[in-house]
Amino acid sequence: xxxxxxxxxxxxxxxxxxxxxxxxxxxxxxxxxxxxxxxxxxxxxxxxxxxxxxxxxxxxxxxxxxxxxxxxxxxxxxxxxxxxxxxxxxxxxxxxxxxxxxxxxxxxxxxxxxxxxxxxxxxxxxxxxxxxxxxxxxxxxxxxxxxxxxxxxxxxxxxxxxxxxxxxxxxxxxxxxxxxxxxxxxxxxxxxxxxxxxxxxxxxxxxxxxxxxxxxxxxxxxxxxxxxxxxxxxxxxxxxxxxxxxxxxxxxxxxxxxxxxxxxxxxxxxxxxxxxxxxxxxxxxxxxxxxxxxxxxxxxxxxxxxxxxxxxxxxxxxxxxxxxxxxxxxxxxxxxxxxxxxxxxxxxxxxxxxxxxxxxxxxxxxxxxxxxxxxxxxxxxxxxxxxxxxxxxxxxxxxxxxxxxxxxxxxxxxxxxxxxxxxxxxxxxxxxxxxxxxxxxxxxxxxxxxxxxxxxxxxxxxxxxxxxxxxxxxxxxxxxxxxxxxxxx
Numbered sequence: 001x002x003x004x005x006x007x008x009x010x011x012x013x014x015x016x017x018x019x020x021x022x023x024x025x026x027x028x029x030x031x032x033x034x035x036x037x038x039x040x041x042x043x044x045x046x047x048x049x050x051x052x053x054x055x056x057x058x059x060x061x062x063x064x065x066x067x068x069x070x071x072x073x074x075x076x077x078x079x080x081x082x083x084x085x086x087x088x089x090x091x092x093x094x095x096x097x098x099x100x101x102x103x104x105x106x107x108x109x110x111x112x113x114x115x116x117x118x119x120x121x122x123x124x125x126x127x128x129x130x131x132x133x134x135x136x137x138x139x140x141x142x143x144x145x146x147x148x149x150x151x152x153x154x155x156x157x158x159x160x161x162x163x164x165x166x167x168x169x170x171x172x173x174x175x176x177x178x179x180x181x182x183x184x185x186x187x188x189x190x191x192x193x194x195x196x197x198x199x200x201x202x203x204x205x206x207x208x209x210x211x212x213x214x215x216x217x218x219x220x221x222x223x224x225x226x227x228x229x230x231x232x233x234x235x236x237x238x239x240x241x242x243x244x245x246x247x248x249x250x251x252x253x254x255x256x257x258x259x260x261x262x263x264x265x266x267x268x269x270x271x272x273x274x275x276x277x278x279x280x281x282x283x284x285x286x287x288x289x290x291x292x293x294x295x296x297x298x299x300x301x302x303x304x305x306x307x308x309x310x311x312x313x314x315x316x317x318x319x320x321x322x323x324x325x326x327x328x329x330x331x332x333x334x335x336x337x338x339x340x341x342x343x344x345x346x347x348x349x350x351x352x353x354x355x356x357x358x359x360x361x362x363x364x365x366x367x368x369x370x371x372x373x374x375x376x377x378x379x380x381x382x383x384x385x386x387x388x389x390x391x392x393x394x395x396x397x398x399x400x401x402x403x404x405x406x407x408x409x410x411x412x413x414x415x416x417x418x419x420x421x422x423x424x425x426x427x428x429x430x431x432x433x434x435x436x437x438x439x440x441x442x443x444x445x446x447x448x449x450x451x452x453x454x455x456x457x458x459x460x461x462x463x464x465x466x467x468x469x470x471x472x473x474x475x476x477x478x479x480x481x482x483x484x485x486x487x488x489x
Contacts, residue, residue: 021042049233074179096192161240191220262467268302280450286320345376359382427449431448435448442463445460
């Protein structure tokens with residue numbers, strides 16, 4: 001196992017000051033070694049209220065700050081994050097269990113890239129002229145040529161509540177566009193791995209964001225985060241996580257009409273037609289195992305495969321799973337690291353057990369024999385029907401369910417037969433058919449013959465997979481309120 005990384009943090013950032021957390025600290029566990037990475041500050045309900053109040057107080061001045069000044073601070077933040085790369089990557093790997101490849105390429109650098117992305121000029125998004133309209137006189141007002149401007153104002157105070165799988169990347173994708181648009185933020189990372197996000201808040205403080213513009217609370221218990229979702233000082237909640245928690249956030253925010261941006265659960269279907277490039281499809285579906293151990297909501301966890309090639313695809317997937325190295329995430333050749341916690345490992349194993357009862361486990365299915373410590377689960381492949389529990393619910397682990405179909409209509413029906421609709425895939429040599437099928441899938445994002453992303457494309461889900469869209473300019477729109485300004489002449 002690689003060298004032990006430790007980090008103890010005791011303070012929260014509230015109103016421009018680093019203050020001791022009201023409930024002391026709690027331990028952060030390395031999921032690969034089951035040893036302590038360090039301590040994190042444990043916020044109280046009072047800390048959450050103070051952070052929201054500080055953000056509320058700072059909002060008017062920050063919203064009035066010239067755009068150029070706001071964007072210059074974002075640019076400085078991106079540079080500062082990159083300067084801390086050598087420090088942050090080992091910390092992220094230690095607290096998340098991400099492999100060296102994922103930690104070094106997808107965690108820290110992408111967070112810096114997102115601050116750079118939103119350091120661009122935002123005015124093309126912020127305002128747009130509408131064609132004037134010749135209007136007759138009415139009892140309301142005289143007639144004339146009536147002009148209009150669509151203008152985007154910042155929402156106000158944003159509570160940014162992120163998931164544990166990509167703590168830095170996910171938080172940067174919330175905070176950067178929110179700050180660019182003139183909002184103030186309260187950062188609340190996931191309880192399992194907040195240490196790198198604390199360092200992100202420190203970076204933002206040190207590069208010069210004014211007091212109260214960026215606030216940070218961390219906590220082991222859910223109550224401080226819940227306090228943010230119902231606080232009258234918070235105007236918007238941006239949340240990434242489970243659908244169940246998203247439902248509770250929506251209910252808590254309803255009395256104060258919170259604006260919501262929620263990226264929730266996924267159960268991605270990869271529809272593989274008989275003319276598909278099988279090798280390409282296998283590589284994409286296998287990313288469920290190899291990319292952060294399946295702890296990603298966009299993963300193609302359901303392989304919906306034409307029956308004529310079903311056995312071939314299943315055999316290839318089983319072989320693919322068998323050659324992936326499971327183990328120490330600090331070793332460069334490791335492809336599958338641990339799950340985030342013992343509780344999550346048991347949850348995944350329970351889903352696999354249900355798959356064994358309702359279908360057939362053809363690869364993996366347990367914990368690796370050669371690893372005595374760490375929250376590991378083998379890359380697992382289950383075959384069966386779309387009615388299986390393992391095919392219905394988000395597992396968030398290295399588990400793929402393969403399901404056969406006989407014709408295009410059935411393949412589309414199986415893919416759409418889910419309460420989720422975040423990210424689906426189509427694999428076919430006929431790109432015309434692939435585009436047509438993509439438009440019939442009830443998912444916010446569809447990949448055609450690829451698992452790659454376009455970060456400027458709108459991202460979000462249909463159905464129980466969320467509310468709203470971010471990514472690129474859509475992220476700026478998400479953290480704004482639309483205002484119409486009307487005048488005569």
